[in-house]
Amino acid sequence: MIDYLLVATSSISLFMFVIGLIICVRTKGQAEILLSMKGLFIGLLVLGCISLWYMVGDMRVSDKVVVIFLYILLFWAMSFSYILGLFGMPLTSTRVQFLLTLMAHGGKGADIQNLTKDYSRDSIIGIRLHRLITSGEIIQKGNKYMLKSRWTYFVLHNEFLLFLIELFQPLDPK
Amino acid sequence: MAYIFSSFFWLGISIAAHVAINKFRILLGISLVSTLSVFLMGLVGSVVTTMWLLGQAHAGFSLPYTSILLYVFCSLAYLSIAGGPMLGGESPTTKILTSLRRRGTLTKEQIFSLFTYDEVMGKRIESLIQSQWILKKNTIYFVTKRGKTIASFFIAYRRLLGLSQGG
Numbered sequence: 001m002i003d004y005l006l007v008a009t010s011s012i013s014l015f016m017f018v019i020g021l022i023i024c025v026r027t028k029g030q031a032e033i034l035l036s037m038k039g040l041f042i043g044l045l046v047l048g049c050i051s052l053w054y055m056v057g058d059m060r061v062s063d064k065v066v067v068i069f070l071y072i073l074l075f076w077a078m079s080f081s082y083i084l085g086l087f088g089m090p091l092t093s094t095r096v097q098f099l100l101t102l103m104a105h106g107g108k109g110a111d112i113q114n115l116t117k118d119y120s121r122d123s124i125i126g127i128r129l130h131r132l133i134t135s136g137e138i139i140q141k142g143n144k145y146m147l148k149s150r151w152t153y154f155v156l157h158n159e160f161l162l163f164l165i166e167l168f169q170p171l172d173p174k
Numbered sequence: 175m176a177y178i179f180s181s182f183f184w185l186g187i188s189i190a191a192h193v194a195i196n197k198f199r200i201l202l203g204i205s206l207v208s209t210l211s212v213f214l215m216g217l218v219g220s221v222v223t224t225m226w227l228l229g230q231a232h233a234g235f236s237l238p239y240t241s242i243l244l245y246v247f248c249s250l251a252y253l254s255i256a257g258g259p260m261l262g263g264e265s266p267t268t269k270i271l272t273s274l275r276r277r278g279t280l281t282k283e284q285i286f287s288l289f290t291y292d293e294v295m296g297k298r299i300e301s302l303i304q305s306q307w308i309l310k311k312n313t314i315y316f317v318t319k320r321g322k323t324i325a326s327f328f329i330a331y332r333r334l335l336g337l338s339q340g341g
Contacts, residue, residue, distance in 0.1 A: 003237045006237065010243070086331075098308075138271075145274060146279045170197055
């Protein structure tokens with residue numbers, strides 16, 4: 001019973017998260033998506049925890065806490081893999097943008113000038129700066145940019161990515 | 175809880191094997207995609223252990239589906255996080271945040287000067303060729319059959335999100 005409840009609650013939460021994100025992108029646009037994503041994730045997480053707490057029925061509090069912990073873990077893993085693996089890629093990946101540009105050129109292909117004409121270095125970096133400002137990760141004061149906090153989840157996640165880049169650097173005999 | 179422990183046991187084994195194989199993949203001549211097969215082996219291990227646990231008497235909840243879903247989605251979450259670093263290099267967002275964390279304050283010009291053309295454009299086009307999504311004939315780039323399949327999916331997905339076709 002607990003097994004079915006956990007799977008059903010996590011799957012319903014993920015389904016609502018996916019639908020919620022699609023509605024957010026369609027109505028608010030991409031710029032505010034990071035903020036909407038955080039709100040939606042936390043809102044659904046709290047809703048799922050409260051629902052599970054009452055749905056599991058008579059049970060020791062310590063067992064209920066374990067069930068809630070497993071739900072948080074499962075919903076986090078589901079939404080995280082969806083955001084990073086599927087949702088974000090067609091929106092933010094420069095590789096995907098190049099692929100779609102080339103696809104738009106059809107069978108005749110494109111040279112480097114045509115492939116990159118809509119994407120200058122400055123436009124790609126400018127979009128990312130704008131996204132970080134609207135999501136509240138960095139602050140702009142005049143022409144100066146700084147982190148809002150050195151300890152936000154996003155900044156720490158970034159440090160972890162740097163560690164992974166080192167870790168995944170394959171040993172090359174050359 | 176035995177189910178959950180078995181899930182994390184197989185997840186730990188799969189991640190450790192994946193990191194080790196990836197570290198030596200050039201020496202061993204293994205492609206990046208082939209390294210992912212360790213997670214399929216881990217899934218088989220996780221399912222077999224779960225089925226074995228179903229036949230055993232043990233304390234606590236019986237959570238066979240939760241444990242398998244945890245293995246699948248934690249593996250996917252790991253691969254989603256590790257995907258960028260595995261493909262090599264910092265993303266522009268990572269580089270902006272790292273530079274601001276190290277140097278405190280930067281002007282717009284200083285941020286833009288962190289990036290070269292090759293870093294932003296060249297490396298990405300090169301990785302598309304390596305993934306065999308596109309190919310280069312003389313000076314012209316073409317989408318491969320594999321690239322077309324992937325692009326069709328992204329175009330449909332962008333439509334669902336109410337975005338332009340892209341490109």
